[in-house]
Amino acid sequence: MTNNLMKKSAVFVTLMFLLATAAFAADMDMSSSTAESSATTEDSTAQSGMDMDGAQETQEESQTADYEVSIAFENDTVKTGSNEFTLTVKDSDGQPVTGAAVLVTFDMDRSSMDSMDMSDPLEVTLTEAGGGEYTGTVELSDEGDWIADAEIVSGDTTYAQQLTFEVESAGPNMIVIGGFLGAIALIIVIAFLLKRKNAKQ
Amino acid sequence: MKVEGEKRANPQQGQQRGFNFLDYRPIAKFMKSRWYPGIFQVPVAIVFTFIVFELLFGPSEAHDNFGTAGTWVLWWPLLPILLFLFGRLWCTVCPFGFLNDIVQKFVGNNRPVPKFLKKYGIWVIDFTFLLITWSDHVWGIVESPRGSGILLMLLLTAVVLSGAVFERRTWCRYLCFLGGVCGNYSRAGMLKLRATPEICQNCTAAACYKGSDQAAGCPMFEFPRTMDDSAECNLCGNCIKSCPNNSITIQPAVPTSELWSIKKPRLEVAFLAVVIMGIVFVQNITMLDIWNEILAWLETETGTTNYYIIFTVTFFIAMLIPIVLLLVTGWTAKRFNRISVRENFSKYGYALIPLDMAGHIAHNLFHILAEGKTIWYTLMSVFGHEVSHTSTALLDDPTIQALQYILIAFGTLGSIYAAYRISKGAAKPKLVTVVYGILILVFAVLNLLLFSMPMSMRM
Numbered sequence: 317m318t319n320n321l322m323k324k325s326a327v328f329v330t331l332m333f334l335l336a337t338a339a340f341a342a343d344m345d346m347s348s349s350t351a352e353s354s355a356t357t358e359d360s361t362a363q364s365g366m367d368m369d370g371a372q373e374t375q376e377e378s379q380t381a382d383y384e385v386s387i388a389f390e391n392d393t394v395k396t397g398s399n400e401f402t403l404t405v406k407d408s409d410g411q412p413v414t415g416a417a418v419l420v421t422f423d424m425d426r427s428s429m430d431s432m433d434m435s436d437p438l439e440v441t442l443t444e445a446g447g448g449e450y451t452g453t454v455e456l457s458d459e460g461d462w463i464a465d466a467e468i469v470s471g472d473t474t475y476a477q478q479l480t481f482e483v484e485s486a487g488p489n490m491i492v493i494g495g496f497l498g499a500i501a502l503i504i505v506i507a508f509l510l511k512r513k514n515a516k517q
Numbered sequence: 518m519k520v521e522g523e524k525r526a527n528p529q530q531g532q533q534r535g536f537n538f539l540d541y542r543p544i545a546k547f548m549k550s551r552w553y554p555g556i557f558q559v560p561v562a563i564v565f566t567f568i569v570f571e572l573l574f575g576p577s578e579a580h581d582n583f584g585t586a587g588t589w590v591l592w593w594p595l596l597p598i599l600l601f602l603f604g605r606l607w608c609t610v611c612p613f614g615f616l617n618d619i620v621q622k623f624v625g626n627n628r629p630v631p632k633f634l635k636k637y638g639i640w641v642i643d644f645t646f647l648l649i650t651w652s653d654h655v656w657g658i659v660e661s662p663r664g665s666g667i668l669l670m671l672l673l674t675a676v677v678l679s680g681a682v683f684e685r686r687t688w689c690r691y692l693c694f695l696g697g698v699c700g701n702y703s704r705a706g707m708l709k710l711r712a713t714p715e716i717c718q719n720c721t722a723a724a725c726y727k728g729s730d731q732a733a734g735c736p737m738f739e740f741p742r743t744m745d746d747s748a749e750c751n752l753c754g755n756c757i758k759s760c761p762n763n764s765i766t767i768q769p770a771v772p773t774s775e776l777w778s779i780k781k782p783r784l785e786v787a788f789l790a791v792v793i794m795g796i797v798f799v800q801n802i803t804m805l806d807i808w809n810e811i812l813a814w815l816e817t818e819t820g821t822t823n824y825y826i827i828f829t830v831t832f833f834i835a836m837l838i839p840i841v842l843l844l845v846t847g848w849t850a851k852r853f854n855r856i857s858v859r860e861n862f863s864k865y866g867y868a869l870i871p872l873d874m875a876g877h878i879a880h881n882l883f884h885i886l887a888e889g890k891t892i893w894y895t896l897m898s899v900f901g902h903e904v905s906h907t908s909t910a911l912l913d914d915p916t917i918q919a920l921q922y923i924l925i926a927f928g929t930l931g932s933i934y935a936a937y938r939i940s941k942g943a944a945k946p947k948l949v950t951v952v953y954g955i956l957i958l959v960f961a962v963l964n965l966l967l968f969s970m971p972m973s974m975r976m
Contacts, residue, residue, distance in 0.1 A: 507624040507681030
């Protein structure tokens with residue numbers, strides 16, 4: 317019986333570790349150096365907020381003389397942590413601009429900051445996903461107003477565009493927390509029942 | 518299993534046992550009282566609960582979260598210092614151990630420790646310590662309050678399971694990922710608990726191990742009579758309370774003295790000592806400003822931008838370098854001391870512990886001294902007071918760097934002296950000391966080089 321219990325315990329611990337690993341991978345922030353040094357090539361169709369006429373809170377759209385540039389994040393609400401985003405670049409005729417080199421520098425809007433926290437600006441080089449879309453990942457450390465300075469180099473011409481968006485604080489993952497609390501409660505109940513059973517024997 | 522013993526005064530007390538803190542009545546009375554160690558455990562458990570709550574539900578940014586500051590800027594840097602000064606006293610106070618005791622008291626089934634854990638427990642600890650260090654770098658656990666919170670929840674669950682199923686503090690002895698580090702640093706520390714052999718030789722009660730009506734048996738499965746180091750002693754006071762003969766002493770120890778008097782060096786302990794050297798290197802390198810340049814170079818050389826792959830390779834190499842260097846040194850020393858490479862590795866791995874500890878403390882000294890004020894700022898913000906500030910530093914960088922160099926110098930001397938004492942009694946001790954001294958100096962120079970470069974902050 318002891319061995320059986322131990323085997324079950326080992327299986328349980330393994331499962332808990334896998335659960336935590338999944339939680340880390342799904343819920344947590346990837347290291348900031350990853351975000352800073354590389355851009356992802358996620359399928360842009362999986363992203364929300366791409367409708368140019370939509371009323372997305374996280375999407376800001378601006379017109380320049382020649383280009384129309386917009387930024388959209390994968391989630392409706394941009395939260396602190398790792399965020400995938402797509403920059404869409406179109407020319408004055410509404411045709412996608414392809415083959416451009418796109419660099420976006422993210423920085424907090426210093427004028428709106430309450431505290432003295434100073435995060436360094438983050439530079440992200442984007443990867444072209446086709447159809448005038450360029451994708452990347454950025455690690456946004458603080459809640460508040462952010463500015464994205466996009467620099468688009470196409471041929472011999474460089475275009476700069478400033479976009480603003482708001483970042484909210486990422487809340488706790490209640491599913492993960494509830495999972496752990498449930499597991500702890502289950503262990504205690506089973507242990508109590510086993511102890512009582514053993515005491516009767 | 519409870520053993521009752523007649524308490525009697527020890528006629529030899531304080532005479533042949535050297536300086537003993539327990540010869541001072543207030544200290545002995547306190548450690549034998551029912552208030553010890555609860556008087557430390559309860560406040561720490563309350564603070565810990567608050568920290569876990571903050572990590573899970575507080576601000577999601579590390580530099581605003583008191584849980585992050587309390588854990589990684591205060592507790593983690595203080596831990597190796599506490600271990601050096603007081604041995605594994607922290608393990609008695611530790612909220613995880615306290616939780617284990619509570620769960621065990623109410624629903625514990627007190628199953629014996631599996632043979633597998635008894636045999637390979639330290640290897641399990643070594644492996645999980647490496648795994649958690651790796652996870653931190655890949656997923657940014659320290660930098661993420663939620664990540665730190667999830668890690669603590671995972672540990673809490675495992676501790677509850679261990680306390681509910683197994684006897685005593687199986688978790689602390691065989692499973693806690695910090696147990697190996699705590700054990701190693703305690704060996705080099707300044708405090709030791711021992712039994713008095715002359716008194717114990719006539720004892721048949723063994724209340725220190727089995728327990729008595731005064732206290733439970735040793736939670737760490739130790740028998741003080743046969744203990745030859747402090748690696749597994751929590752200073753919980755149970756043996757002091759239980760011993761009917763007042764055999765237990767708590768004495769000051771010459772730092773590192775236990776490292777050269779180990780009777781049976783263990784490969785897994787030496788392995789941990791060596792990989793900690795690698796871990797300190799990794800911790801330092803990844804926090805340097807040049808890390809991004811190294812990362813870019815690695816991306817070019819390996820042809821991948823996948824951080825998992827790049828960091829895993831870097832981590833593996835960083836662990837492998839000190840292991841290979843110690844093996845090569847052991848192979849060289851074998852020509853002089855005529856013991857096998859494996860035995861050389863096991864014995865002299867212990868000699869690296871003082872430098873390990875110095876490097877660990879020096880690295881974290883930066884965090885506590887350069888970011889120390891964040892503890893206060895984040896605590897104030899919990900109560901709704903935002904403190905405007907321009908600096909989080911308690912001391913300026915050059916002063917911190919000077920302290921780091923001094924620590925490395927002490928660690929280097931401690932390690933070389935330990936190597937010298939370990940060599941005594943074997944063939945050609947001076948030559949062997951020189952061989953290992955060169956290795957220790959190489960590690961010391963690497964440490965100094967890393968500490969000379971600007972490091973990024975945690976908060």
